[in-house]
Amino acid sequence: MLGSFRVARRTPLLQAIRRQSTTSARTLAPVPGLDLSEAKLRRAVFYVPCSEERKIQKSLHSPADCIMYDLEDGVSLNRKSLARSLVAGALSGPQTRELGVRINSIGSGLEADDLAAILRCARLDVIMIPKVETPGDIHYVTSLVDRLAPESKVKIIAGIESALGVVNIRDIALADKRVDALLFAAEDYCADTGITRTKGRQELYFARSVVATTAHAYKLQAIDMVTMDFRDMDVLREESREGAEMGFTGKQVIHPAQVDVVQECFAPSSETVAKARRIVDGYQKHYTLGKGAFDLDGKAIDMPVVKWAYRVLHRAELAGVDGTKIGD
Amino acid sequence: MLGSFRVARRTPLLQAIRRQSTTSARTLAPVPGLDLSEAKLRRAVFYVPCSEERKIQKSLHSPADCIMYDLEDGVSLNRKSLARSLVAGALSGPQTRELGVRINSIGSGLEADDLAAILRCARLDVIMIPKVETPGDIHYVTSLVDRLAPESKVKIIAGIESALGVVNIRDIALADKRVDALLFAAEDYCADTGITRTKGRQELYFARSVVATTAHAYKLQAIDMVTMDFRDMDVLREESREGAEMGFTGKQVIHPAQVDVVQECFAPSSETVAKARRIVDGYQKHYTLGKGAFDLDGKAIDMPVVKWAYRVLHRAELAGVDGTKIGD
Amino acid sequence: MLGSFRVARRTPLLQAIRRQSTTSARTLAPVPGLDLSEAKLRRAVFYVPCSEERKIQKSLHSPADCIMYDLEDGVSLNRKSLARSLVAGALSGPQTRELGVRINSIGSGLEADDLAAILRCARLDVIMIPKVETPGDIHYVTSLVDRLAPESKVKIIAGIESALGVVNIRDIALADKRVDALLFAAEDYCADTGITRTKGRQELYFARSVVATTAHAYKLQAIDMVTMDFRDMDVLREESREGAEMGFTGKQVIHPAQVDVVQECFAPSSETVAKARRIVDGYQKHYTLGKGAFDLDGKAIDMPVVKWAYRVLHRAELAGVDGTKIGD
Numbered sequence: 001m002l003g004s005f006r007v008a009r010r011t012p013l014l015q016a017i018r019r020q021s022t023t024s025a026r027t028l029a030p031v032p033g034l035d036l037s038e039a040k041l042r043r044a045v046f047y048v049p050c051s052e053e054r055k056i057q058k059s060l061h062s063p064a065d066c067i068m069y070d071l072e073d074g075v076s077l078n079r080k081s082l083a084r085s086l087v088a089g090a091l092s093g094p095q096t097r098e099l100g101v102r103i104n105s106i107g108s109g110l111e112a113d114d115l116a117a118i119l120r121c122a123r124l125d126v127i128m129i130p131k132v133e134t135p136g137d138i139h140y141v142t143s144l145v146d147r148l149a150p151e152s153k154v155k156i157i158a159g160i161e162s163a164l165g166v167v168n169i170r171d172i173a174l175a176d177k178r179v180d181a182l183l184f185a186a187e188d189y190c191a192d193t194g195i196t197r198t199k200g201r202q203e204l205y206f207a208r209s210v211v212a213t214t215a216h217a218y219k220l221q222a223i224d225m226v227t228m229d230f231r232d233m234d235v236l237r238e239e240s241r242e243g244a245e246m247g248f249t250g251k252q253v254i255h256p257a258q259v260d261v262v263q264e265c266f267a268p269s270s271e272t273v274a275k276a277r278r279i280v281d282g283y284q285k286h287y288t289l290g291k292g293a294f295d296l297d298g299k300a301i302d303m304p305v306v307k308w309a310y311r312v313l314h315r316a317e318l319a320g321v322d323g324t325k326i327g328d
Numbered sequence: 329m330l331g332s333f334r335v336a337r338r339t340p341l342l343q344a345i346r347r348q349s350t351t352s353a354r355t356l357a358p359v360p361g362l363d364l365s366e367a368k369l370r371r372a373v374f375y376v377p378c379s380e381e382r383k384i385q386k387s388l389h390s391p392a393d394c395i396m397y398d399l400e401d402g403v404s405l406n407r408k409s410l411a412r413s414l415v416a417g418a419l420s421g422p423q424t425r426e427l428g429v430r431i432n433s434i435g436s437g438l439e440a441d442d443l444a445a446i447l448r449c450a451r452l453d454v455i456m457i458p459k460v461e462t463p464g465d466i467h468y469v470t471s472l473v474d475r476l477a478p479e480s481k482v483k484i485i486a487g488i489e490s491a492l493g494v495v496n497i498r499d500i501a502l503a504d505k506r507v508d509a510l511l512f513a514a515e516d517y518c519a520d521t522g523i524t525r526t527k528g529r530q531e532l533y534f535a536r537s538v539v540a541t542t543a544h545a546y547k548l549q550a551i552d553m554v555t556m557d558f559r560d561m562d563v564l565r566e567e568s569r570e571g572a573e574m575g576f577t578g579k580q581v582i583h584p585a586q587v588d589v590v591q592e593c594f595a596p597s598s599e600t601v602a603k604a605r606r607i608v609d610g611y612q613k614h615y616t617l618g619k620g621a622f623d624l625d626g627k628a629i630d631m632p633v634v635k636w637a638y639r640v641l642h643r644a645e646l647a648g649v650d651g652t653k654i655g656d
Numbered sequence: 657m658l659g660s661f662r663v664a665r666r667t668p669l670l671q672a673i674r675r676q677s678t679t680s681a682r683t684l685a686p687v688p689g690l691d692l693s694e695a696k697l698r699r700a701v702f703y704v705p706c707s708e709e710r711k712i713q714k715s716l717h718s719p720a721d722c723i724m725y726d727l728e729d730g731v732s733l734n735r736k737s738l739a740r741s742l743v744a745g746a747l748s749g750p751q752t753r754e755l756g757v758r759i760n761s762i763g764s765g766l767e768a769d770d771l772a773a774i775l776r777c778a779r780l781d782v783i784m785i786p787k788v789e790t791p792g793d794i795h796y797v798t799s800l801v802d803r804l805a806p807e808s809k810v811k812i813i814a815g816i817e818s819a820l821g822v823v824n825i826r827d828i829a830l831a832d833k834r835v836d837a838l839l840f841a842a843e844d845y846c847a848d849t850g851i852t853r854t855k856g857r858q859e860l861y862f863a864r865s866v867v868a869t870t871a872h873a874y875k876l877q878a879i880d881m882v883t884m885d886f887r888d889m890d891v892l893r894e895e896s897r898e899g900a901e902m903g904f905t906g907k908q909v910i911h912p913a914q915v916d917v918v919q920e921c922f923a924p925s926s927e928t929v930a931k932a933r934r935i936v937d938g939y940q941k942h943y944t945l946g947k948g949a950f951d952l953d954g955k956a957i958d959m960p961v962v963k964w965a966y967r968v969l970h971r972a973e974l975a976g977v978d979g980t981k982i983g984d
Contacts, residue, residue: 076951108958163872163903167826170495191964193872193903196925203901206865209534216491216521245531247491247521269524300405302436308519498823537862544819544849573859575819575849597852623732630764636847 029287034307040098041318042066042181042250043266044259045128045157045223047102048090049074050083056090064259065250066098071114072105072130074254080110084117091121100126100157106137115141119149126180130159131188134168135175142176155180157223161188166210173218181221183252184211187228201242212247224248230255240265267319268312276312279305357615362635368426369646370394370509370578371594372587373456373485373551375430376418377402378411384418392587393578394426399442400433400458402582408438412445419449428454428485434465443469447477454508458487459516462496463503470504483508485551489516494538501546509549511580512539515556529570540575552576558583568593595647596640604640607633685943690963696754697974698722698837698906699922700915701784701813701879703758704746705730706739712746720915721906722754727770728761728786730910736766740773747777756782756813762793771797775805782836786815787844790824791831798832811836813879817844822866829874837877839908840867843884857898868903880904886911896921923975924968932968935961 046064048055050071059067069090075083091099101118104110106129118124129141138158145152156178160166173179186204189195195203208224215222224243227236230253240262243251251262268276279296283306286294294301374392376383378399387395397418403411419427429446432438434457446452457469466486473480484506488494494517501507514532517523523531536552543550552571555564558581568590571579579590596604607624611634614622622629702720704711706727715723725746731739747755757774760766762785774780785797794814801808812834816822822845829835842860845851851859864880871878880899883892886909896918899907907918924932935952939962942950950957 073955075956077956078951080956163869164874166869167873191961193869194900194905195903196901198901202861203903205530206534206862206869213491213494213521213534217495218492244522245524245526247523247531249522295404295406299401300403300408305519533858534862541819541822541849541862545823546820572850573852573854575851575859577850623734627729628731628733628736633847 029284031283031306031310032303034310036311036314040065041315042098042221042223043319044262045100045183045250045252046256046259047074047252047254050087050090050101051075051079053086056086056093058256059090060093060095062095062097062256062259063263064097064253065263066100066126067095068100068102068126068128068252070102071110072102080104080113084113087117088121091118091123093123098125099123100128102128102130102159103141105129105131106140111140112144115144116148119145119152119154124152124154126155126157128157128159128183130185131161131165132158132172133162133164135171138172138175138179142178145178154178157181157183157221159183159185160207160211161185162192163189164192166207169210169214173214173220179220181223181249182211182215183223184208184225185252186225201239208243208246208248215249216247221249222247224251226252226254227258228254230258233257233261236261237265263319267321268316270321272312273316273321276309276316279309280313283309357612359611359634359638360631362638364638364642368393369643370426370549370551371647372590373428373511373578373580374584374587375402375580375582378415378418378429379403379407381414384414384421386584387418388421388423390423390425390584390587391591392425392581393591394428394454395423396428396430396454396456396580398430399438400430408432408441412441415445416449419446419451421451426453427451428456430456430458430487431469433457433459434468439468440472443472444476447473447480447482452480452482454483454485456485456487456511458513459489459493460486460500461490461492463499466500466503466507470506473506482506485509485511485549487511487513488535488539489513490520491517494535497538497542498545501542501548507548509551509577510539510543511551512536512553513580514553529567536571536574536576543577544575549577550575552579554580554582555586556582558586561585561589564589565593591647595649596644598649600640601644601649604637604644607637608641611637685940687939687962687966688959690966692967692970696721697971698754698877698879699975700918701756701839701906701908702912702915703730703908703910706743706746706757707731707735709742712742712749714912715746716749716751718751718753718912718915719919720753720909721919722756722782723751724756724758724782724784724908726758727766727773728758736760736769740769743773744777747774747779749779754781755779756784758784758786758815759797761785761787762796767796768800771800771804775801775808775810780808780810782811782813784813784815784839786841787817787821788814788828789818789820791827794828794831794835798834801834810834813837813839813877815839815841816863816867817841818848819845820848822863825866825870829870829876835876837879837905838867838871839879840864840881841908842881857895864899864902864904871905872903877905878903880907882908882910883914884910886914889913889917892917893921919975923977924972926977928968929972929977932965932972935965936969939965 042065044064045066045068046059046062047068047070048059050056050069069087071080071083071087087101093099101124103114127141129137132138138156141156145154156176158172158179160169160182165172169182173182184207189207190197197203212222227239229235236258240251244266250266253259253262279301282294282296282301370393372392373394373396374387374390375396375398376387378384378397384397397415399408399411399415415429421427429452431442455469457465460466466484469484473482484504486500486507488497488510493500497510501510512535517535518525525531540550555567557563564586568579572594578594581587581590607629610622610624610629698721700720701722701724702715702718703724703726704715706712706725725743727736727739727743743757757780759770783797785793788794794812797812801810812832814828814835816825816838821828825838829838840863845863846853853859868878883895885891892914896907900922906922909915909918935957938950938952938957
């Protein structure tokens, strides 16, 4: 199916939930309105310069949740054509991961050729638009998708990389239903605002908070900045943890060595999984008894919380975190 | 009088100001447009689970500025009816404190019964609506008030507990004139956004800043999050001071032992009171001399500042802080 | 020319760029649309109480980028008339610096007389409006400018000093094309919001971030708060560095001794200048070869970046920072 998301492994919860949404499963209480097909995992968004065949080859075996073939900053100007000629091949790889392309920014003069090269590729799951400043930047892409690939189910990640992007972020988030994630790019943001990076990162806290908060307000993913020093795993771990604490759901990476640490830090924690599991178990139990909402530890558990718990278990399962089986 | 605010003690400033607004007092300069009846104190907003008679009884003697009888998270699902049957009794207690009720959130399916149980209670001073995400959540309540208790002077505290609430906060603050305070609830906010609490609390600084800033922009109160560990008075004091420093005017408490520390930390400081007193004294003196605005320490003191000073003295007096007498 | 900006020194880059925009210079590649006449420097905005002739005299020799003659908080009420009678003289001084006036706030009852006293002064480069809360505060001034001094090229600095100013800041920034800078005033902001200053300044981080971010979103300058203790140069340097790191382009000063440290901290850093210089050099080289955008360190350099580099070099040159010569 064009643009659909493939999951790496089919596990019990996943299978049960899928079954329940199509058939009348006897063993599982239904959760009206729960749609886990949207609940994709994008812990590491891994940029692969699309002008380098060797790196494209290596990316075929990357465990990153999302492989983002890059036509923008990772590709020098005199290699843009080469990169465009390689992108279709990259997008037909055997990976089960989500595959995307970062195009050049709207207004760069390069974006039309980028989109022409990718929009008809069957395995284009997501387009990352860098330097989004207005809803118009999103509309430019979606109108081309509508025209050139009307059957496409491609999603959009909007890169927030400037002060104007931060100021307009609500309108950007709401520009089109295909917007699926907001992403914060620190390097370009600093260049735009004159902000100077410090070790403590406090100078970026405001912009990162705006991005994460707005993403959650509209049920989008929030993808944090790159850790530029790809050799320092301690800094990477510290920044990843901080991003997860701030509510980011994933992080951009520029080097294969960064993928594992990032994916570990952005997986649901075992405490969260245990809590979600208790809620789902409680829901299954009380549903059998004919009740709707129910109490857990003296607190009423209602439908939004039940759905949250299912989503956590789903994400944990996709991430390979233990303790996600239900009903045993 | 329905829903009016009772003050604990009538003190000189209070009496003088009240007198001056109704009669032509000779000893005090009038302050046109000053309305201190709105300047209520809500340092500690103390939640009392309305399903527990013993706790309701104890609350009758609480020194908390605002007693908030809870029908929501503090009451398990199978006790909601019991809580509703007790709430009218709780609201007819002999307290001079402000009395309010936290209803279940709009859309929970419980809110209509909650409101039906409380709207005609004479001593319902304030309704706390949790998980407000849009102005519509406020309008749901105000339109019921208009229909069921058109004479009511009940105020509304809007609970901001989600990313969408933060993003829509301006519209929420302006939804109805009865909105009197914005309140930040950390636990639900973290569940909604995936934010993880840390000891330093920096992960909540953004959302708390948005709540406090928006509240002040529209002359509303700003009520800070609960300190969950009710045994650790050091953390409570630290969080209370930080909240006051950030501009919050009060804080939610879940345990009687938290009330005193919170009310101490959110009372006007003696420096602030001393400054306000000098301004009021200066105003009185210069008014006698036939002048409007006047200079203090080489800075022009105009009407907004004079009113600010009166409000500080009024709050200090309500809080029992020393040094608030004028004219001696 | 009315209200135009004078630069202290004419240096090679400046001359070359000026030449190139009017003539067809052979030695320099043209940069279409680059307008450096707007790129003024306002590192230190130095308040001079306009009621004190001695301080006005001293200000004639100040190295501050912007001398702001103050009619507001620095002038007591009974000296406002005196200050207005001195302001025209102050504005006809021999300085090459930018000259401005801080008027009293809109609604104070003093602003009309202030504007009447200054609008026809030829050397009025900029008006600082304090306590701006709505676009209407800007419109009040611009409509008077249009009526009383239709030929004026005066710019406006909007002072953000209240929670409502922060909440309305986008509309304020966009109120009129003459708005040239947003300025954050900490003392009044704290009085309005109840925020208490701490040594770490974290309580002001949110409001300062909003001001700096909004300014950059609309290509305005962002001017940071005063450091009140004018004797402590260490704190001044620390606050100045922090402001520059956050993206502020300048800072208010209240004492002559603060000017040098501030101007040093808000000058472009030598790293930034070196980077800008490499970009400009690269652009000149590649233009000769008939190319438009070009690669530098494997990254495509496009027109916005080239313009940014020119602006940095221009600012560095105005600030007297070394390493700004090109083409050698």
